[in-house]
Amino acid sequence: MVFWPIAALFGLVGGWNVTQLLVYALAGLLACAWLRELGLPRGPALAGGLAFAIAPYRVEQSVGHLLGPISVLLPLALWAFERARRENKWWLVLSGAALASIPLSGQVHLALGAIPFFLAYALVREWRLWPHALGCVAAAAGAGILVRQTVIVRSTQAGGRTLDEVSIYSARWSDFVTRHVDHGRSEQFVFLGWVTPLVALVGVVLLVRTRRYGIAALLGLGALVPILLALGTKLPLYSVLWHALPPFRFPRVPERLLPIACLCIAALVAFAVARTRALAVVVVAIAVLFVDLHARVYGKSAADTSNAAYAALSDAPRGRLLELPVFDPSVHYGSTYLWYDTSALRQRPGGYSTTAPKIGKSTAQRLERLNCGDWSGDTGAVLRRLGVKWIAFHRGLFVNNTAVPDTTYFAWRGLVRHGWSAREASGVVWLVALGRGPPQQLPEPDRNGAYFCQGWYGSRASGGRFMSETHAPFWIHGGGTLRLFFAPSPLSRRFTVDGTPQRGPVLRLGRADWHLITVDVPRLVPHGHKRVGLLLRGLLVG
Incomplete structure (x- = not known):
C-alpha cells in the first residue's frame, strides 16, 4: 500500500529507494514519539529514535528483507498504548492493528517475540489496561493463526525446521561486535555497536537507581533475551525452547527477534542521555551514535531494466517460462527471477518463497537436473506437461554460486541436444526455445576433471x-x-x-x-x- 503509489511516481527502483528512506524516517519518528510519551525530553528521545532507526541489524534486514521496515510497527504499537493510557482507550485499536500487521506481513517469527513483549509492557505500564491489551494480543495471535492455516500449513515448511537448519544461521558471540558485513553470512550480521550497548547498560543502572524497576527489567530483558536467542543452537536455551514451544520449530533464523532488542537498547540509550539536560551532551550523543552504529550494508548494483532476452520474451508467443538455473524455492537466488517478472509477465514453475507449496518444491527438485544438462527420466516430457515454451538461461547465476555448481557448459549442451536454441543471446541472459536458431558456443571445461x-x-x-x-x-x-x-x-x-x-x-x-x-x-x-x-x-x- 505504501510502495506502489511511490513506485508509480518514481519507478520500481527509485520508488524502492524512496520507500526505504521514508521507512527510516518513520522508524526514528515513531521511536522518538514513544519515548516522548514515556516522559523523556525531546533531545534524548531524538537520540533514542536515531539509535533505533539506524540500528545495524535493522538496516541489514531492510536491504533484502521486510523485517527491517516491518519492525517500525512495534514502536507504533507501544506509542498507541501510551496514548491510550493518557487519553482514550480507542488508541488500543491502533496498537492491535500494528501488532496484527506483523504476522500478516509475513514476519511471524518477529511476532513470536513482539506479542509477549507488548503484553509484558502493558502489565508494567498500566495493569488496569491489561484486559484491553489482551484484546490486542488476541488480534495479533489470530492473525498469526490465519497465516499459519492459509499459507504455512500447506507449504514446504508445514513440518517446521530442524535444529540443524537453525544451527546454520546461528550467530556467534563475536558477531555482536563485528562491524564488517560478511555477505555469505548476512543473516548472522548482528552488530550492536561498541559504545551503544555500554550506554544502554548505563541506562539500566539509572532506571534502577530511580526505582523504576519495572521498565528497567522490561527493557533490560527485552534487549538480553533476543540477543541470547540469536545465538541459536550455540546455547542450550534455544534447543529447550524448540522442543517445548512448537512455534519455535518453524523459524530457521534465530536472529529474527533482534528488532525488539534494537528498540530496547535505543530506549535505554535515551534514558542514559536524559540523565543530563545539557544540549551539548545530546549533540555529542547523536554524533557518537552515527559513528558507532555505522556499517557498510548498502551497495550499488545495476537493476538490468533493459534486458534484451526478457524484452524479446514480452513480444513472444504465449507459453510458460522456465529459468535456469533452477533453485529450490527456499533459496534466495530465485528472487532474481521475480525482478524480471516485472518486465515480462509469464507463468513460471520457479521463483522464491520460504513458504512455497509442496508441489513447488517437488517440481523444482525434479527440474534441478537441467542445471547440469541431465535430461534423464524423460525430463522433456515434464517440461511439456508444465507447458514450458521458453527458457531464460541465466549464465551469470552459475558462476561462483554456492547454491548450484558451475555447470553452464553442460546445461547448455543438454538444451541443444534436446532441440532447444537461443532466440536472443546478446547478453548474459539467453532466451531459449524449441527449434532451430543461431548456434551459440560456450567454453569447454578442462577434460581432465569430473x-x-x-x-x-x-x-x-x-x-x-x-x-x-x-x-x-x-x-x-x-x-x-x-x-x-x-x-x-x-x-x-x-x-x-x-x-x-x-x-x-x-x-x-x-x-x-x-x-x-x-x-x-x-x-x-x-x-x-x-x-x-x-x-x-x-x-x-x-
Whole structure:
C-alpha cells in the first residue's frame, strides 16, 4: 500500500529507494514519539529514535528483507498504548492493528517475540489496561493463526525446521561486535555497536537507581533475551525452547527477534542521555551514535531494466517460462527471477518463497537436473506437461554460486541436444526455445576433471563424495570404461551412461567424449546429522 503509489511516481527502483528512506524516517519518528510519551525530553528521545532507526541489524534486514521496515510497527504499537493510557482507550485499536500487521506481513517469527513483549509492557505500564491489551494480543495471535492455516500449513515448511537448519544461521558471540558485513553470512550480521550497548547498560543502572524497576527489567530483558536467542543452537536455551514451544520449530533464523532488542537498547540509550539536560551532551550523543552504529550494508548494483532476452520474451508467443538455473524455492537466488517478472509477465514453475507449496518444491527438485544438462527420466516430457515454451538461461547465476555448481557448459549442451536454441543471446541472459536458431558456443571445461552436479557433496580430499539426493549425476570426459569405487553400503544402486542403463560399478563409456553418469539409490540413510546415499571414494577411466 505504501510502495506502489511511490513506485508509480518514481519507478520500481527509485520508488524502492524512496520507500526505504521514508521507512527510516518513520522508524526514528515513531521511536522518538514513544519515548516522548514515556516522559523523556525531546533531545534524548531524538537520540533514542536515531539509535533505533539506524540500528545495524535493522538496516541489514531492510536491504533484502521486510523485517527491517516491518519492525517500525512495534514502536507504533507501544506509542498507541501510551496514548491510550493518557487519553482514550480507542488508541488500543491502533496498537492491535500494528501488532496484527506483523504476522500478516509475513514476519511471524518477529511476532513470536513482539506479542509477549507488548503484553509484558502493558502489565508494567498500566495493569488496569491489561484486559484491553489482551484484546490486542488476541488480534495479533489470530492473525498469526490465519497465516499459519492459509499459507504455512500447506507449504514446504508445514513440518517446521530442524535444529540443524537453525544451527546454520546461528550467530556467534563475536558477531555482536563485528562491524564488517560478511555477505555469505548476512543473516548472522548482528552488530550492536561498541559504545551503544555500554550506554544502554548505563541506562539500566539509572532506571534502577530511580526505582523504576519495572521498565528497567522490561527493557533490560527485552534487549538480553533476543540477543541470547540469536545465538541459536550455540546455547542450550534455544534447543529447550524448540522442543517445548512448537512455534519455535518453524523459524530457521534465530536472529529474527533482534528488532525488539534494537528498540530496547535505543530506549535505554535515551534514558542514559536524559540523565543530563545539557544540549551539548545530546549533540555529542547523536554524533557518537552515527559513528558507532555505522556499517557498510548498502551497495550499488545495476537493476538490468533493459534486458534484451526478457524484452524479446514480452513480444513472444504465449507459453510458460522456465529459468535456469533452477533453485529450490527456499533459496534466495530465485528472487532474481521475480525482478524480471516485472518486465515480462509469464507463468513460471520457479521463483522464491520460504513458504512455497509442496508441489513447488517437488517440481523444482525434479527440474534441478537441467542445471547440469541431465535430461534423464524423460525430463522433456515434464517440461511439456508444465507447458514450458521458453527458457531464460541465466549464465551469470552459475558462476561462483554456492547454491548450484558451475555447470553452464553442460546445461547448455543438454538444451541443444534436446532441440532447444537461443532466440536472443546478446547478453548474459539467453532466451531459449524449441527449434532451430543461431548456434551459440560456450567454453569447454578442462577434460581432465569430473564435474559433479547437484546431488553430491564433499570432495576427494575429504574422503569422497556423498550422495545428498537419491538421484546424483556427474559428467566425465573419456572413452573405454569407467570404474566407480564406493564405500560399503547395503543400498541397491542403478547406473546410466548417457541415458542407457548399465550394471556397474564398471561402466562402458564408448568413444572418447563427454559422458553423463547417473547414480540412483532407493532412499537416503542416516549418517551423523545428515541423510545420505552412497559414498563415492574414487573413479578410474580406462
